[in-house]
Amino acid sequence: xxxxxxxxxxxxxxxxxxxxxxxxxxxxxxxxxxxxxxxxxxxxxxxxxxxxxxxxxxxxxxxxxxxxxxxxxxxxxxxxxxxxxxxxxxxxxxxxxxxxxxxxxxxxxxxxxxxxxxxxxxxxxxxxxxxxxxxxxxxxxxxxxxxxxxxxxxxxxxxxxxxxxxxxxxxxxxxxxxxxxxxxxxxxxxxxxxxxxxxxxxxxxxxxxxxxxxxxxxxxxxxxxxxxxxxxxxxxxxxxxxxxxxxxxxxxxxxxxxxxxxxxxxxxxxxxxxxxxxxxxxxxxxxxxxxxxxxxxxxxxxxxxxxxxxxxxxxxxxxxxxxxxxxxxxxxxxxxxxxxxxxxxxxxxxxxxxxxxxxxxxxxxxxxxxxxxxxxxxxxxxxxxxxxxxxxxx
Numbered sequence: 001x002x003x004x005x006x007x008x009x010x011x012x013x014x015x016x017x018x019x020x021x022x023x024x025x026x027x028x029x030x031x032x033x034x035x036x037x038x039x040x041x042x043x044x045x046x047x048x049x050x051x052x053x054x055x056x057x058x059x060x061x062x063x064x065x066x067x068x069x070x071x072x073x074x075x076x077x078x079x080x081x082x083x084x085x086x087x088x089x090x091x092x093x094x095x096x097x098x099x100x101x102x103x104x105x106x107x108x109x110x111x112x113x114x115x116x117x118x119x120x121x122x123x124x125x126x127x128x129x130x131x132x133x134x135x136x137x138x139x140x141x142x143x144x145x146x147x148x149x150x151x152x153x154x155x156x157x158x159x160x161x162x163x164x165x166x167x168x169x170x171x172x173x174x175x176x177x178x179x180x181x182x183x184x185x186x187x188x189x190x191x192x193x194x195x196x197x198x199x200x201x202x203x204x205x206x207x208x209x210x211x212x213x214x215x216x217x218x219x220x221x222x223x224x225x226x227x228x229x230x231x232x233x234x235x236x237x238x239x240x241x242x243x244x245x246x247x248x249x250x251x252x253x254x255x256x257x258x259x260x261x262x263x264x265x266x267x268x269x270x271x272x273x274x275x276x277x278x279x280x281x282x283x284x285x286x287x288x289x290x291x292x293x294x295x296x297x298x299x300x301x302x303x304x305x306x307x308x309x310x311x312x313x314x315x316x317x318x319x320x321x322x323x324x325x326x327x328x329x330x331x332x333x334x335x336x337x338x339x340x341x342x343x344x345x346x347x348x349x350x351x352x353x354x355x356x357x358x359x360x361x362x363x364x365x366x367x368x369x370x371x372x373x374x375x376x377x378x379x380x381x382x383x384x385x386x387x388x389x390x391x392x393x394x
Contacts, residue, residue, distance in 0.1 A: 010326065015226075019307070022090060039271045041063050059090065067320060069352050076355075078315075080316055081319075113225075148257075202257065231245075264293070272284075308382075309382065323379060326378060327379050329387075349385055
């Protein structure tokens with residue numbers, strides 16, 4: 001008998017494993033965060049004003065995720081109810097130099113970032129004498145350094161406290177399994193501290209094994225969260241796709257956060273478009289020759305959070321559900337209702353691409369493109385699912 005292959009260990013992802021993940025809009029004061037929030041959410045929350053700390057408590061809104069697949073399915077089924085996927089976005093108060101030691105809104109600000117799962121970091125790359133800058137002048141590289149330093153300093157403080165608490169426990173010694181686990185955890189926390197302090201590297205930029213990731217996730221570290229850099233240009237620069245600061249920002253990200261996404265946009269342009277009806281906004285984009293970047297922002301943040309979608313379709317409702325990539329069928333069923341996970345029997349699976357190509361469900365069945373899957377099936381982005389479950393126990 002050939003030896004059994006060892007089961008491949010599934011890699012645990014950094015961050016919470018939920019499907020209700022939140023993104024926060026972060027940056028120094030007066031860089032365009034609240035105006036971006038209003039434009040991306042098309043709502044009058046937030047408090048854009050020309051002075052620091054106009055936003056104090058984080059505002060929250062849900063943003064519809066643009067998806068051509070969902071639009072096509074709605075056209076196909078013409079359901080009574082339509083429910084698209086959404087992304088929860090927070091507008092967080094402006095950070096300032098020294099926030100990690102309590103300056104400005106300091107610790108309140110940093111605790112709001114700790115509560116989100118990913119960061120849209122807004123960097124100001126436009127000159128405007130009418131909009132003051134908290135540091136006195138426009139210098140995106142200095143601003144990027146300030147935010148990177150403040151987040152890292154706060155993480156170092158947090159990790160040092162966690163390490164002190166562990167050292168007090170492990171000093172007692174002993175050979176119990178609990179003590180062994182605590183010593184392993186202490187070694188991981190020491191490694192995290194060295195990454196932040198000695199290497200001046202964000203936690204998300206290092207490769208960690210599964211046991212280490214579990215410890216990192218329990219600490220909710222600021223520098224473990226995925227980041228998209230949102231470069232706020234003037235409308236003129238965005239339309240002509242040229243800006244004197246942009247090459248420096250690209251260089252900074254390549255050096256300090258390699259692999260992180262940069263999305264240039266103009267908050268002023270997005271705000272103007274957000275106040276128009278859809279047809280008028282489309283006409284304006286064609287006339288100006290520059291598309292809105294907001295859809296790109298939302299779609300890419302979902303990717304950064306490792307989120308995907310499955311659909312449930314029928315005459316009553318077409319709905320796009322959000323799950324973390326790698327989710328198995330019973331857990332996906334549990335997103336619809338917790339009882340479905342507990343009493344899961346099977347999933348009837350078809351693929352969006354197959355349905356679009358063949359035209360309808362009858363054609364899918366005739367072509368053998370409808371599959372029955374069990375509890376080990378990993379749901380794929382774009383699956384159309386029907387779950388079969390037993391009766392819930394009372």
